[in-house]
Amino acid sequence: MIKNPKYVYGPVDRYVTASLNFGEFILNKIQENRDTVALINGSTHEQLTYGEIAQEAMNIAVSLRRMGIRKGDVVAVSSENRREFWSSVIGIICSGAIATTINIGYTNDELKHVMGIAKPKFIFLSPLAYKTHAKNYRALPYLKKIIIFGDERPTNTILYKDIAIPNSGGNNKKDGYRLTENIKYEEFQAADVDGENDTLFILYSSGTTGLPKGVVISHLNVITLCSPSTPIPPLRGLSITPWYHTMGLISNLASFTRGVSSVYLPKFDVDLYFKTVEKYQISQLTVVPAALIALCKSNLKYDTSSVLIIYCGAAPLYEETAKAVREKFPSVQALLQGYGMTETTLAITLNFNPDKIGSVGTVISHTIVKVVNPETREVLGPNQEGEICVKSVMVMKGYIGKDRKDDFDEEGFLRTGDIGYYDDDQYFYIVDRLKELIKYKAYQVPPAEIETVLLKHPSIREAGVVGIPHPTAGEVPLAFVALQPGVTLTEKEIQDFVAERLSNPKHLRGGVRFIDEVPKNQTGKILRRELRKIAKTRKSKL
Structure with a gap:
């Protein structure tokens, strides 16, 4: 068999135990690390070995x-x-x-x-x-x-x-x-x-575009994920990710296999977060972009010089945020982003290259990725945007109660519903969710791109964008904005700010609504379905 030149192949270098249990x-x-502290509660300082x-x-x-x-x-x-x-x-x-x-x-x-x-x-x-x-x-x-x-x-x-x-x-x-x-x-x-076929976890998709689906994960899926080919330095990390979510659940199990000592917080509080970093000399942070933005916009002064690596996932990380991170955490050597989903057990790509800011990285081991035209299903090459499709030993068995044909193509690739592309170096970039693209006339407008621009404004703390129906254009972008405390900003000022920086189809023709907080799920993903409900039912809080 000949490899498809338009597919991107990850390394084949992981080895799993003979017993897939x-x-x-x-x-x-x-048990090998029974005397080692596994977890420290950064709030109560309770330790668990x-x-x-x-x-x-x-x-x-x-x-x-x-x-x-x-x-x-x-x-x-x-x-x-x-x-x-x-x-x-x-x-x-x-x-x-x-x-x-x-x-x-x-x-x-x-x-x-x-x-x-x-x-x-x-x-x-x-x-x-x-x-x-x-x-x-x-x-x-x-x-x-x-x-x-x-x-x-x-x-x-x-x-x-x-x-x-x-x-x-x-x-x-x-x-x-x-x-x-x-x-x-x-x-x-x-x-x-029977580790290859038996179910280990039933987890749930994030539900950002509808009710969660039951994701079936096997023993083999997780053992493979927890068997990296290269040693990872045992840096002391800090996490606020909920453990019931895939990102918290699987990443902690992976760290357990390496005997790492980690610090966690039951909930996110900016002041407590910085205090914990300082007290425990945290070297590695695992955060979602929403939390990272909140940390970078804080004026609190703590010693963060111990932080060397920051991992960011679950939602897009924008270049402006990456630049702000280096000011808040002066010793950071790498801000690393990844891309994954519950359906792939955790990761699809990881970025270990600090020079590729904004990229979610290269394809991980035992994984193949292709980018296809969402309508024609034609396989696309470098720098061409399309739907990302994944085949991997770590991809789920399927959804409970759904036919695999609904979510996998004829070659066995999982259709992710995410729009992205890879560059000439095979580094991937995520543009938006397929279902969340705003259809303005003949254009497809990614909400995340408009949100990136909105967050550049110093007076805007949070932003979420959705499409709303329009009689002639199909859909137009509507922005929900949460302002920084004590500042004022008008709808027109925000519309003009976007219009100066983005092309015509991406202008905020649907207007701007001011809210106290943009609704997000536990991992920081914007709940656009909630924003659409708000758009239908009430006016903004001015």
Whole structure:
């Protein structure tokens, strides 16, 4: 067979374990570093070692089996970032069950939708998650047991510590699942699985253009992702990404396999973030562009000289932001952007070249990417914009309840719905979502391009752009703008600012609306469907 010269091929250099069992794989890795601190809560300064994660995970796995969980059953976890999360997830995996992580911020309708996709038998909940959605959870006929983190036990629930921590006293025989002593690592074996075909995770697409879809991720998908070919320096990192989201979930599992010590914050606060960087001498940041913009526009003064590398993902990173970063973090050697999606287990491309500002990088190992014309499906060459399509050992098995033909082409490439291109050096650039392009007359207008220009204005803190119907043009761009505190700006001033910098089809003919905050999901992606709802229902807050 001859390689297609218009396809971009990543290296073929990863090696995975003979046993494609991720439970066995991750448990062995964290046990190797059992005395190392895995996680530090930057807010409370609580530390958690790899040994503690492994021990509680093994205890949970055995307890779940005693409670009737078997291979193929689904067990959910819904929690903000807190210590019990990782032992719960790894314990579920080691029991042979499928883990599904639920966004704690889902609305009632979104929660019912995603729970109906996976139909978990058990669920682990933080007290906050239980308080928010207890009524909804109790109404689900397939949900048999609710396990609660913390010390308060609501009626008809099980405490996490009852299945994760041995209790030599009390009536252990009555419950059947309680342990009287810790499970020994040398006596434990993760439940057997067919790693190439069996499901490890059911995750959920971001839902920026509609309700989330259930993404089926296999053991092989994640083991491959966690088996890089080249060693990565063990820099102390700081993350605010929610662990229930793919970016937080998979990236942390990957760091666990390397025995890295990381610092996390349960939520993003600019002042606390800078304090944490200074206190723990953080070397590596993992952020979404929205958080990075907030940090760069802050006037707070902290010592950030320890920061050497910044990884940015989940949404486009603009060149202006990249330049501002170097002023806020003077020691940064590289601002690295990546591109990926839940459906590809995490990454598709990574940029390790600081000279390619704005690029999401080159194709990662065991991955092939092609760019096609969205209408004709013709394969395009360098510097030609089209839909990005991906084939990889790390691409999902498919969506639950959907035919693969709906999302994969005849060659087995996943159609991402993202518009982008690659340059002559095979570095990729993302332009916008296919479904989010504004169709102005015969032109396709990327909202992200207009947002880039809006954010250049010193008085604009956040910006989101959508297309609204127009009787003759089809659609015209409408901007939603959140201003910096204490400043004023008129609609016309903003329209003129854009008109001076962008071509005619990209002018804000739909106007400008002022809002307090641009709606975003937990990873910083603008929720344009929410902006469209606002556009239909109410005027802006001036």
